Amino acid sequence: MRTLDGKFDVSICLGLDDATLAGAPRKMILGSWERLREPDSVVIDKAGYQLLFPDQPLQLDRTLELNDHKATIVGISDASAPFASYPVMHARYSQAVNFVGSERTQLSFILVKPQAGVKTPELTKRIEDTTGLRARTSEQFQWDCVVYYLKHTGIPVNFGITIAIALIVGIVVAGQTFYIFTIENLKQFGALKAIGVTNWRITRMIVLQAVIVGAMGFSIGSGLCTVFFAITLQNMATRGMVLLWQNVVGTGVAIFVVIIIASLISIRRVLVLEPAAVFRG
């Protein structure tokens, strides 16, 4: 895709059903979906527009070049941000095929939504049997995308290594800090054991301390993360990066595991401590 003043970029072009324009993003910022029926028309997302026309006001009827085909912007949408920050364009399917160029297979799957009373598996099977194309619901397609990134890209490895290192460093640092705290207070723990405080109670004390410290760290970390994502959300190029509640919960669970492991290292030291040690020097 190229603008008339020479800016070019890779873009994603999605074809909509010619008759119904089904599958279009719900929110339009400028223009109308109906104009997609005009020849050589496309709707571009706002992020893509700003990438191609930086610091320029939103304006319709601007012209682009798509694989040597002229395309006119007839609408600007607020489409969902893709994982990769490419401009997202929508056109009628017949138009999109024209933009992309001739390929042996023009269509590889169909997004479906069954009518009331029709079972999804039954519908998808019927379509697949009839057309040989894969029929997927929105949810299935969403998971197809997730699985694709997990199986066919280096993202899980890169992210996984980062997360693994963070967890290992977290366990080591938290464990060592907590262990040093325990060693420094061994006399006090010994005194408590001598006085008649049970191991179970001391264990609960240590775990409680770890949980409080972990909760504080989690709150601060999550807060900073939220601020970070709130900022990136304002940026068109990074607005695809979002903080899901599942991420927060997952992080919370990971931190809980870290503090439990860190506590166990310390607790073991206290449990084997002889209370008589409190009298030594």
Add this chain to the structure above:
Amino acid sequence: MNSELAVQCRGVEKAFGNGGGKVLALRGVDLDVRYGEMTLLVGPSGCGKTTLLSVIAGLLNSTAGEVTVLGAQIEQLPGRQQILFRRQNLGFVFQQYNLLPALTAAENGAVPLLAAGVGRRKAIGEAKRLLSTLGLGDRVDALPKQLSGGEQQRVALTRALIHQPRLLVCDEPTAALDADTGQAVMELLAGEAVRPERAVIVVTHDNRIFGFADTMARMDDGRVVSVESEPNFGSEHVFVPHQGMKQEVRV
């Protein structure tokens, strides 16, 4: 066991290690500690004072002999009951105080009551009352690091006495204190801790506090070598330290 006796040790032995590395810390200790008295265990470093105190307090099990504490064979008690026994009947004063650094003086003093399940408000209130009795009424909210050594030891004394123990064991309570502060702490200990229904055992090699003893048991090489009741520590008393102790002569 004589009902006047809070603690009775007969032939108590304690060995550490095995085989060639075996060390006998106690070699047949016989000792009686009476209610209403302060008994000092004195002797040179390494003579077994602290080991004997640990055995009496149920923190160590003897290798041989019999230890009866407050009428109970403390070593025969199952682990959990031994802990409960200590919690209910024993008070501890340590050389280095061992106060919890994050807790205030009142909270530290209340620890035994809190461990026994007494409500926080009641426990703290009781600790404040006792701290006031010991002259720390205006320091109840101070953290240990904000207190002097003598004040910390008074907080430790509060912690040791708050649950009305029948046996108080003190390990070198004045060792970390200067002479005047040590004297003041011992005066408090003698005045507030010694009761007809309670026995107090103090391990020390600080001869400046020998005058507080009702009974003094001298130990050497894992044995009690002499026991003096109401010892006379007048000006004629000369304390000749044992090997390994700093030479001090009081005239």
